[in-house]
Amino acid sequence: MRLSRYFLPLLKETPAEAEIVSHRLMLRAGMVRQSSAGIYVWLPLGLKVLQKIEQIVREEQNRAGALEVLMPTVQSAELWHESGRYDAYGPEMLRISDRHDREMLYGPTNEEQITDIFRRHVKSYKDLPLNLYQIQWKFRDEIRPRFGVMRGREFLMKDNYSFDLDHDGAVRSYNAMFAAYLRTFSRLGLRAIPMKADTGPIGGDLSHEFIILAPTGESAVFFDRGFDDLDPLADQSDDPDAATLHAIRERWTSLYAATDEVHDAAACPVPAERLVTGRGIEVGHIFNFGTKYSEPMGATVQGPDGQMVPVQMGSYGIGISRLVGAVIEASHDDAGIVWPASVAPFDGGLINLRAGDERCTGVCDDVYAKLGVLGLDVLYDDTAERPGAKFAAMDLIGLPWSLTIGPRGLDQGVVELKDRASGEKAEISLESALARIAERTGTQAPASPEALAG
RNA sequence: CGGGGAGUGGCGCAGCCUGGUAGCGCAUCUGCUUUGGGAGCAGAGGGUCGCAGGUUCGAAUCCUGUCUCCCCGACCA
Numbered sequence: 001m002r003l004s005r006y007f008l009p010l011l012k013e014t015p016a017e018a019e020i021v022s023h024r025l026m027l028r029a030g031m032v033r034q035s036s037a038g039i040y041v042w043l044p045l046g047l048k049v050l051q052k053i054e055q056i057v058r059e060e061q062n063r064a065g066a067l068e069v070l071m072p073t074v075q076s077a078e079l080w081h082e083s084g085r086y087d088a089y090g091p092e093m094l095r096i097s098d099r100h101d102r103e104m105l106y107g108p109t110n111e112e113q114i115t116d117i118f119r120r121h122v123k124s125y126k127d128l129p130l131n132l133y134q135i136q137w138k139f140r141d142e143i144r145p146r147f148g149v150m151r152g153r154e155f156l157m158k159d160n161y162s163f164d165l166d167h168d169g170a171v172r173s174y175n176a177m178f179a180a181y182l183r184t185f186s187r188l189g190l191r192a193i194p195m196k197a198d199t200g201p202i203g204g205d206l207s208h209e210f211i212i213l214a215p216t217g218e219s220a221v222f223f224d225r226g227f228d229d230l231d232p233l234a235d236q237s238d239d240p241d242a243a244t245l246h247a248i249r250e251r252w253t254s255l256y257a258a259t260d261e262v263h264d265a266a267a268c269p270v271p272a273e274r275l276v277t278g279r280g281i282e283v284g285h286i287f288n289f290g291t292k293y294s295e296p297m298g299a300t301v302q303g304p305d306g307q308m309v310p311v312q313m314g315s316y317g318i319g320i321s322r323l324v325g326a327v328i329e330a331s332h333d334d335a336g337i338v339w340p341a342s343v344a345p346f347d348g349g350l351i352n353l354r355a356g357d358e359r360c361t362g363v364c365d366d367v368y369a370k371l372g373v374l375g376l377d378v379l380y381d382d383t384a385e386r387p388g389a390k391f392a393a394m395d396l397i398g399l400p401w402s403l404t405i406g407p408r409g410l411d412q413g414v415v416e417l418k419d420r421a422s423g424e425k426a427e428i429s430l431e432s433a434l435a436r437i438a439e440r441t442g443t444q445a446p447a448s449p450e451a452l453a454g
Numbered sequence: 455c456g457g458g459g460a461g462u463g464g465c466g467c468a469g470c471c472u473g474g475u476a477g478c479g480c481a482u483c484u485g486c487u488u489u490g491g492g493a494g495c496a497g498a499g500g501g502u503c504g505c506a507g508g509u510u511c512g513a514a515u516c517c518u519g520u521c522u523c524c525c526c527g528a529c530c531a
Contacts, residue, residue: 012480012492013466017524037523092530109531143455143529150531157531209531285531319531353490388491395491406490416490 001346002368003381007044010393021216022328023148025337029397031324038145038153045397046324048345050156053323054135056187056342057158063238064180066131066160071113073137077103079112082297092140106139111293111315114161118311119299125165128301128311129173133160135320147218150281150325158318163311165303167290168242170312174206174288175245177316181210181284182232182252188323189340190283190330192232193223195257197285206314208253210284214330217279223257225274230255281326288314337398338421346379347441349399351391353406355384360407363430367405370434374443395420401440403433 009030017034018024026032031046042050058068077095080086086093086103094106107113114132122130135158145153162173178194185192190212197207211221230252235244256270259280268275293299294310301311319326331338339345350371352364364382371378379399381390387406394402404416414427417436428436438444 009464011465015465016460016467019525034523138531140530144525144527146525155531159531282531317531322531356489384489386489386491386493388489388493391491393492404490408490 336396
């Protein structure tokens with residue numbers, strides 16, 4: 001993408017409304033604009049990141065055997081009356097009425113709707129297990145939205161729902177999601193720590209929150225140093241059996257981890273030398289709730305013995321729009337965002353230092369074409385801005401690497417390849433720069449100019 | 455919802471106390487000079503001063519009402 005044709009409204013100054021670093025950087029980098037309290041417009045750069053995260057979450061859900069559906073944002077209140085939650089939910093739920101004065105609502109979550117779909121179409125244990133997910137916008141009328149997209153009222157969430165005949169099956173489904181979450185956050189370049197969550201009045205034995213570590217995270221977390229030695233991808237074969245999944249969950253939940261609300265320094269079982277203190281952001285929550293909805297809503301299946309039993313359910317959420325902010329909280333510096341390669345809006349950047357110079361522009365255009373042939377999505381700064389402004393902009397939007405080409409370097413036969421994370425700059429020949437880029441992005445460098453032409 | 459604060463060109467702010475018809479920096483546009491870490495000079499465009507009433511010859515400024523936004527707290531992906 002040529003920057004001259006892109007829509008990237010950068011801000012030099014920090015808008016007064018933004019308090020935390022991810023919010024400030026998202027505004028400055030032209031990713032989002034606030035529309036009203038807790039509601040945001042996603043601009044091209046922000047949307048790209050949102051979609052990258054969404055896609056990784058989707059791939060890991062599919063891999064774990066979940067099936068994607070898409071449910072409406074506006075729901076009828078009827079189902080909510082049936083489950084008893086219409087009155088229980090409180091003012092967090094945005095209630096609206098249509099022209100016929102029917103009670104509607106903008107969905108804060110979808111348990112009722114998915115249960116309704118299930119009960120209308122699934123009657124036999126032979127159709128189980130079933131796991132349906134969606135990636136859809138939700139609305140919760142928070143008392144006080146804050147922290148930009150980290151705590152908006154409107155937010156994009158992946159939520160899924162598992163259906164099993166019995167408790168053992170439900171546990172297997174739960175463990176499969178547990179493992180999928182470890183993979184998902186790992187691919188997003190984040191360190192995630194699962195913590196036992198409060199199951200509230202519903203009870204139930206299984207609920208975990210996934211906290212990702214970020215230096216500017218919202219809450220303090222305390223955890224066993226042993227997490228450092230765990231590999232989120234260990235034992236994650238393509239179709240793990242129940243025992244493997246159980247072992248993964250056991251391994252990750254046997255170590256101590258708690259947020260500051262629960263942590264009691266005096267009663268902490270972890271010796272001081274093993275205890276790590278950090279800050280974290282909750283980005284996922286998984287929950288097994290048995291028959292809480294299936295019973296009142298009559299979602300029953302016939303088992304092998306011919307008996308009708310309410311289906312065992314679990315639900316699993318990942319805050320996708322929140323993750324955009326969370327990734328930035330976890331990865332930034334004074335100059336701007338430092339994207340993990342997997343979610344970066346572009347693979348890298350190309351800077352033409354002298355857009356008015358024919359030779360320099362010729363080389364840049366050529367390099368841009370070559371990077372395209374490599375299959376790379378590159379942001380090409382072909383504008384007439386001054387070098388300083390270009391460098392600052394590139395640092396701000398945080399692409400993993402940038403290739404800078406200017407007349408002075410060309411005279412000496414070199415270009416500059418910069419690594420955003422380390423700040424390391426290498427003045428090397430164009431050929432070796434392209435080779436390094438191909439290497440770090442896992443793409444194949446064309447063997448010859450003819451290959452490029454073809 | 456309790457406590458604080460703010461609404462003035464796209465962004466950041468001054469002006470308000472002590473009414474006289476709006477200003478600064480950045481950004482934008484034009485021209486020239488520049489060009490390796492947010493350039494210089496010259497010129498230009500852009501504002502119903504959140505909204506509605508009121509006081510006054512005259513309101514960004516004073517009064518009343520109202521809306522919105524931000525921060526702290528309780529609540530949440």
